[in-house]
Amino acid sequence: xxxxxxxxxxxxxxxxxxxxxxxxxxxxxxxxxxxxxxxxxxxxxxxxxxxxxxxxxxxxxxxxxxxxxxxxxxxxxxxxxxxxxxxxxxxxxxxxxxxxxxxxxxxxxxxxxxxxxxxxxxxxxxxxxxxxxxxxxxxxxxxxxxxxxxxxxxxxxxxxxxxxxxxxxxxxxxxxxxxxxxxxxxxxxxxxxxxxxxxxxxxxxxxxxxxxxxxxxxxxxxxxxxxxxxxxxxxxxxxxxxxxxxxxxxxxxxxxxxxxxxxxxxxxxxxxxxxxxxxxxxxxxxxxxxxxxxxxxxxxxxxxxxxxxxxxxxxxxxxxxxxxxxxxxxxxxxxxxxxxxxxxxxxxxxxxxxxxxxxxxxxxxxxxxxxxxxxxxxxxxxxxxxxxxxxxxxxxxx
Numbered sequence: 001x002x003x004x005x006x007x008x009x010x011x012x013x014x015x016x017x018x019x020x021x022x023x024x025x026x027x028x029x030x031x032x033x034x035x036x037x038x039x040x041x042x043x044x045x046x047x048x049x050x051x052x053x054x055x056x057x058x059x060x061x062x063x064x065x066x067x068x069x070x071x072x073x074x075x076x077x078x079x080x081x082x083x084x085x086x087x088x089x090x091x092x093x094x095x096x097x098x099x100x101x102x103x104x105x106x107x108x109x110x111x112x113x114x115x116x117x118x119x120x121x122x123x124x125x126x127x128x129x130x131x132x133x134x135x136x137x138x139x140x141x142x143x144x145x146x147x148x149x150x151x152x153x154x155x156x157x158x159x160x161x162x163x164x165x166x167x168x169x170x171x172x173x174x175x176x177x178x179x180x181x182x183x184x185x186x187x188x189x190x191x192x193x194x195x196x197x198x199x200x201x202x203x204x205x206x207x208x209x210x211x212x213x214x215x216x217x218x219x220x221x222x223x224x225x226x227x228x229x230x231x232x233x234x235x236x237x238x239x240x241x242x243x244x245x246x247x248x249x250x251x252x253x254x255x256x257x258x259x260x261x262x263x264x265x266x267x268x269x270x271x272x273x274x275x276x277x278x279x280x281x282x283x284x285x286x287x288x289x290x291x292x293x294x295x296x297x298x299x300x301x302x303x304x305x306x307x308x309x310x311x312x313x314x315x316x317x318x319x320x321x322x323x324x325x326x327x328x329x330x331x332x333x334x335x336x337x338x339x340x341x342x343x344x345x346x347x348x349x350x351x352x353x354x355x356x357x358x359x360x361x362x363x364x365x366x367x368x369x370x371x372x373x374x375x376x377x378x379x380x381x382x383x384x385x386x387x388x389x390x391x392x393x394x395x396x397x398x
Contacts, residue, residue: 001389002032005122007113007145011156013039014079015055019287021153021183022130024204025398028384029128030077031046036116037073038080040135041109045088078120082112086135089169093164102134103171109135110142117143119224126391127289129177131156140176145393151396152187157377172197179394181387186312186334199390204317204383207375210291212324218296221282222259229361231259231297233290234317238267240310242331245303248349249356250276252317256356261285261293294324298363302330318343323375325368327359342374 006029012020014037029035042059050056061067062081069083086105092098117125127145129136131152140148150173156162171194174180180198182188191198222229230249232241250258250273258279273279287291294300300321304310314335321328322342329352330336332345339345344355 001391002272004032005036005120005125006034006126006128007036007038007117007122007143008128008130009038009040009136010111010132010151011040011235012130013055014073015039015058016340016361020130021204022128022151023385024206024380025151025384026077028204028380030074033076034120035077036113036120036122037077038082038113038116040132041082041084041086041105041112043086043088043220047085053057055283069112070119078116080116082109084108084112090134090161091164093169094244095165095392098165103118103138104128105135106138107143109137113139113143129173131170133166133173134162137169137173139287145179147394148176148190149179149181149387149391151181152191153183153310153314155190155312179390181390183314184312184335184385185338190312196396199386201386201390203314203316203319203378204380205316205323205375205378206380207319207323207378208290209377210294210320210323212291212295215292215295217292219292220250222280222296224260225280225296225349228256228298229259229296230256230299230301230356231261231293232301232303233294233320234262236260236262236264238265238305240305240306241268242303242305243268243271245331245346245349246279246301246351247271247273247276249303249352252280252353253356254278259293259297261290288369290320290322294321294326298340300324300326300328302328303352304333306331306333319375319378322371325372326363327363327367328371329355329359342371 008026010022014023025034028172047056059081062069063083069081071079073079087101089098089101094100124146126147127139128149128151174191175194180195181201182191183203185200189197246258259306261282263284302315302317311333318328318339328343330343330345332347336345339373344359346352346355
């Protein structure tokens, strides 16, 4: 698909320090289409509470006209920071009041996008909405796109922030969207209940950094840890990871060394893991350092906790692990079934220990190469091609 105008927006701003599927997809869109990437507007309470944050300062400067709101990012891509403040409504439980104020917010937001659309001369545009089911609930009516696409890539309705009204608004938005695309079979099944035109498009991953041939040595803080190293890389959040599984592995096999690379939440900081001799916390690392740590792992873990928040999500780290050829032991979920031929999938803490032992015994250069080849099929190019195919098919039938 090429020569189209696409408006991309969602829960992540383009200048965020956290990676996002939406951002990667937008840049891929922009290779052959014109793209307007819209950063979500800031609400009043955020402006007050986080006034010292550099990103919030930048937003305030844009609102008062000290910086431009619309900037060109590259040849086919522009970034809009809406010059408006939204009402802070997330904690309102009474739905009629929430809905009334949310519609006001939608109108403010949409009016800023309309100005940018007119300035750029966008015509017959597609809207690609990454999970923003509050602020963009009325965009189909207010902006009148040629196609409205809703992208679901995490079970956001189960997060505490969206607990009050999330499921209600997401279902209604998916129902009226022309197309729903998802990176997870589990989330696609949820979408299909309200919108039959829901398509599983898989997941992309930028694995250019994760090439073991580019790595000559490991960092000092992991080099001294003896093998076997059973490691995890990523944020250590108790809402998503099982402390119990990690503790069981460490206590069951004291000669294995459990290495955890990433920032800890309070539950991890207070956990008994810190009292176990063969558990090592190495802290946060820069993104470009992560492959150097991963290359030192004998086994890569994803001890995901099973709950409504995690059950449908696609863990991008699995592709990074596999791209380095590492044996991977992870929690069995619907999404992880797609990796069944290339990973070891555990149902409980006891099975984790058995499968790690099996993975250590079976590992070979042949298996490593097959993992690398599989990871390289999960590119952003392939992901966006699947989205394009779904768009073209939807246009044919409408």
